Amino acid sequence: MGPLFGIGYNDPVLVGIICLCLLFGLALLGVRVAFAAAIAGFVGMVELIGFGPGASQVGTIPYAKTSLYALSVLPPFILIGFLAFHAGMTTKLFAAARAWIGWLPGGLAVATVMAQAGFAAVSGASTATAAVFSRVAIPEMLKNGYDRKLAAGVVAAGGTLATLIPPSAILVIYALIVEESVGALLLAGFLPGIVSALIYGAIIVLWARAHPEAGPAVKGYTWGDRLRSMPGVLPIFAVAFIIISAIYGGWATPTEAGALGAFVVLLVAITQGMRFRGLKDALMETARLTVMIFTLIWGIFIFVTFLNYSLVPQTFSEWLAGLPYNPYAVLFCILLGYAILGMFMDAIGMLLVTLPIFYPAVMALNGGEGVTREESAFGLTFEECSIWFGIIVVKMAEVCLITPPIGLNCFVVNGVRPDIPVMDVFRGIAIFFVADVLAIAALVFFPEIVLFLPDLMR
Amino acid sequence: MSGGSDHVLDHPPEDGLGRLVWRLDRILRWPEDALNFIAALAIMFLMLMGVVQIVAGLRWLFNAPIFGYIDAIELSMPILAILGIAYCQRMGVHIRMDILIQNFSGRLLWSVETFAATCTFVIMIFMCYFAWNFFNDAFVIGDSTTDAELPTWPSKILVPIAFGLLVLRAFVQILGASRLALNPKLAPVGVVVQKDIAEQAQEEIREAMAGEQREGPG
Numbered sequence: 001m002g003p004l005f006g007i008g009y010n011d012p013v014l015v016g017i018i019c020l021c022l023l024f025g026l027a028l029l030g031v032r033v034a035f036a037a038a039i040a041g042f043v044g045m046v047e048l049i050g051f052g053p054g055a056s057q058v059g060t061i062p063y064a065k066t067s068l069y070a071l072s073v074l075p076p077f078i079l080i081g082f083l084a085f086h087a088g089m090t091t092k093l094f095a096a097a098r099a100w101i102g103w104l105p106g107g108l109a110v111a112t113v114m115a116q117a118g119f120a121a122v123s124g125a126s127t128a129t130a131a132v133f134s135r136v137a138i139p140e141m142l143k144n145g146y147d148r149k150l151a152a153g154v155v156a157a158g159g160t161l162a163t164l165i166p167p168s169a170i171l172v173i174y175a176l177i178v179e180e181s182v183g184a185l186l187l188a189g190f191l192p193g194i195v196s197a198l199i200y201g202a203i204i205v206l207w208a209r210a211h212p213e214a215g216p217a218v219k220g221y222t223w224g225d226r227l228r229s230m231p232g233v234l235p236i237f238a239v240a241f242i243i244i245s246a247i248y249g250g251w252a253t254p255t256e257a258g259a260l261g262a263f264v265v266l267l268v269a270i271t272q273g274m275r276f277r278g279l280k281d282a283l284m285e286t287a288r289l290t291v292m293i294f295t296l297i298w299g300i301f302i303f304v305t306f307l308n309y310s311l312v313p314q315t316f317s318e319w320l321a322g323l324p325y326n327p328y329a330v331l332f333c334i335l336l337g338y339a340i341l342g343m344f345m346d347a348i349g350m351l352l353v354t355l356p357i358f359y360p361a362v363m364a365l366n367g368g369e370g371v372t373r374e375e376s377a378f379g380l381t382f383e384e385c386s387i388w389f390g391i392i393v394v395k396m397a398e399v400c401l402i403t404p405p406i407g408l409n410c411f412v413v414n415g416v417r418p419d420i421p422v423m424d425v426f427r428g429i430a431i432f433f434v435a436d437v438l439a440i441a442a443l444v445f446f447p448e449i450v451l452f453l454p455d456l457m458r
Numbered sequence: 459m460s461g462g463s464d465h466v467l468d469h470p471p472e473d474g475l476g477r478l479v480w481r482l483d484r485i486l487r488w489p490e491d492a493l494n495f496i497a498a499l500a501i502m503f504l505m506l507m508g509v510v511q512i513v514a515g516l517r518w519l520f521n522a523p524i525f526g527y528i529d530a531i532e533l534s535m536p537i538l539a540i541l542g543i544a545y546c547q548r549m550g551v552h553i554r555m556d557i558l559i560q561n562f563s564g565r566l567l568w569s570v571e572t573f574a575a576t577c578t579f580v581i582m583i584f585m586c587y588f589a590w591n592f593f594n595d596a597f598v599i600g601d602s603t604t605d606a607e608l609p610t611w612p613s614k615i616l617v618p619i620a621f622g623l624l625v626l627r628a629f630v631q632i633l634g635a636s637r638l639a640l641n642p643k644l645a646p647v648g649v650v651v652q653k654d655i656a657e658q659a660q661e662e663i664r665e666a667m668a669g670e671q672r673e674g675p676g
Contacts, residue, residue: 030559030574032552039581059588063617066539067532075501075538076508131663252512255531259508266505283498285665287542291497292551294539344557411659422656 004047012048016310019044023303023353033349034299041303048309057305062298069255070175070182071297075290076258077167080239080265081123082282087269090132092232093118098140099221099229106208106215108144109154110201112137116158117197118233120165121240122265126401130159130409134416147214150207152420153428156409157200157435160398163347164193164391166243167258169293170348174390176297177304177355180383182254183247184454188387190244191449192395196439203435235268248457293348300352313357317364327365327377331444334358335396342400350397362389384451391450392443399436402429471645475637479648482630486544489623494542501538504531526606533603533613541616544623547578547631550650560654568639571649575635579628586621593618 007015019040026036038058045054065071097111097118104110116133123129133155141151163170166186175185208215239261246257269278307313323330341350363369366385367376378385401409404426414422443449470480507527515523524530546552559570593614595601601610634648653661 026574026577027555028558030554030556030570031577032547032554032574034552035578035581038585039577042581042584055584055588059585059592062540062585062589062621063536063592063614067535067613069528069532071539072504072531072535076505079501079505127659127662128665252515255504256508256512259505260512262505263509279502280498283501284494286501287494287497287538288546288549288551290501290538291494291540291542291546292553295543295546295552345555346553349553349555406655408655408659408662411655412662415656415659415663 012310016312034295037299037303041306044306065298065301073254076262079262079286083265084122086274088272094136096229096233099225102218106204107217108141109204113158113200117161120162124168126159126162129162130412134413149424149428152413152425156413157432159409164189187453199435199439304356313360317361320361321364338396347397388447388450479634483648490545494545497538497542529603529606536616540620544627564642571635575631582625589617
């Protein structure tokens with residue numbers, strides 16, 4: 001069988017562009033992204049290298065890209081998240097955070113952010129975190145006279161912390177696509193997650209000082225209250241300690257650490273009254289999400305294999321690196337592109353579709369493989385740049401969960417509290433959007449925040 | 459966005475094509491649910507294996523990590539990663555961009571859905587065939603893992619099985635969607651009914667709240 005479009009290897013870049021259009025066309029017409037990518041990749045392979053060789057490459061990808069030990073970390077990480085909801089940790093975390101920091105201006109809102117950051121240590125799911133905290137924290141804030149826009153906004157925004165603080169499925173996926181160390185990426189997300197939470201907290205305090213009626217301080221907690229709140233949050237610290245110390249100290253692989261973390265949360269959930277039915281539901285949900293992610297991975301990899309034959313990423317990289325503009329300006333444009341795309345696409349899908357082209361381009365912009373810090377555009381080695389860019393794009397993808405028109409987190413908050421109109425949630429989000437822009441700027445200009453922990457590991 | 463739900467009617471619809479789709483949908487449900495349940499069990503097993511591996515590997519305790527642990531995990535990955543693929547297609551879990559089609563309704567929507575299901579059907583026939591060849595090669599040459607020398611074919615055969623079921627599921631969706639394209643007023647069977655953003659939010663909430671029902675707020 002000859003080339004389908006009669007172009008073949010005469011102009012691989014043209015074939016690449018045709019198949020990129022095919023991918024987006026199919027995806028827009030409702031073909032699931034994974035299958036659209038598989039179709040576009042397969043068609044492109046047949047065009048470039050013929051049916052037989054194309055088929056033999058494409059045919060091995062679903063198995064080869066799923067039966068990898070490094071990827072076995074995903075199911076335990078996802079399971080921890082689902083089990084954590086059964087373990088009743090959110091209420092206890094919020095109670096503890098309230099007792100410790102409720103006295104600040106806007107203290108309950110700050111406590112919500114800190115509790116969500118803590119919950120992120122057992123959950124990688126933004127929307128689910130926003131949902132549960134809508135029920136736990138919003139009533140408490142409203143009872144204390146908080147402005148409902150602030151109450152709703154903080155819950156929706158705080159949910160996004162889940163994806164940076166380990167365990168995070170999306171960072172594992174990023175690590176896989178760019179062939180970076182899973183452990184390094186997971187560690188790298190930790191400090192940016194904390195910094196984001198602190199920036200959220202600082203913005204709330206400033207806002208509440210300027211508008212004392214919007215977020216009054218809640219006083220009257222004793223040290224006894226504070227200490228009594230601690231045992232309830234111990235399991236969270238245990239899981240965070242297991243995962244971070246295992247990756248950092250190397251006493252277990254991320255998969256094993258995830259498994260142990262899931263086991264600890266399971267035990268807590270059982271003591272909280274979870275029965276077989278709850279466990280089965282959590283496992284079935286985990287299975288669904290696992291299959292969804294893996295299908296996307298192998299579908300996209302078929303397309304990526306083709307893209308590499310087509311030389312599109314290389315051509316795009318050379319073009320981008322050769323632009324006569326400041327590299328930070330180019331990076332800014334790329335991030336802006338992500339912000340726009342993120343308005344219409346799910347975070348994981350967006351990363352998988354865009355990274356095969358943008359990742360090599362940003363690496364080339366930095367100076368390519370083997371570049372030293374001094375020679376590079378961003379003052380980072382290849383490996384450092386790769387981790388740094390990952391954290392920034394994941395943070396970008398998260399910001400899109402709170403921006404109109406389809407900021408899913410905002411709709412989740414409105415779904416739990418139908419009395420708070422979605423427009424009020426979007427209004428309440430505004431100050432957190434400013435906080436996120438500051439956080440991203442901090443990550444861009446102070447890469448040390450991202451690289452401090454992974455550098456220690458080396 | 460990926461929200462969707464499968465539609466279950468207790469009784470077959472009146473029209474002939476509807477009855478056929480309803481029946482085929484029922485036949486496929488059982489193996490799909492079973493395979494996803496096996497995947498769920500495998501996840502439980504993966505968790506327990508990880509814990510055992512850590513305990514058994516403790517230098518001061520047993521210092522005897524499970525032999526072939528990594529090989530076994532790699533071979534079992536297709537169980538958790540691929541077996542449930544048809545189940546996910548039925549439930550509308552696989553993500554898609556609905557920016558354009560969310561504006562469609564009636565005949566146009568179901569025609570586009572028919573097209574999408576047909577695309578999935580065609581590519582998965584190819585993928586199923588390729589995966590079968592891949593398994594067959596491994597079976598014929600007696601391929602095994604490098605460390606523990608476990609045979610790979612029992613793991614590789616799972617891929618064409620799961621893909622085959624997805625081909626059948628996509629076929630049911632073609633029938634279900636084209637039936638609605640012909641007459642959008644009929645009750646939907648054998649198709650994923652797309653949800654809007656507010657309904658997706660409700661879905662997320664239901665999932666997250668399942669475990670939190672017992673607790674009061676605050």
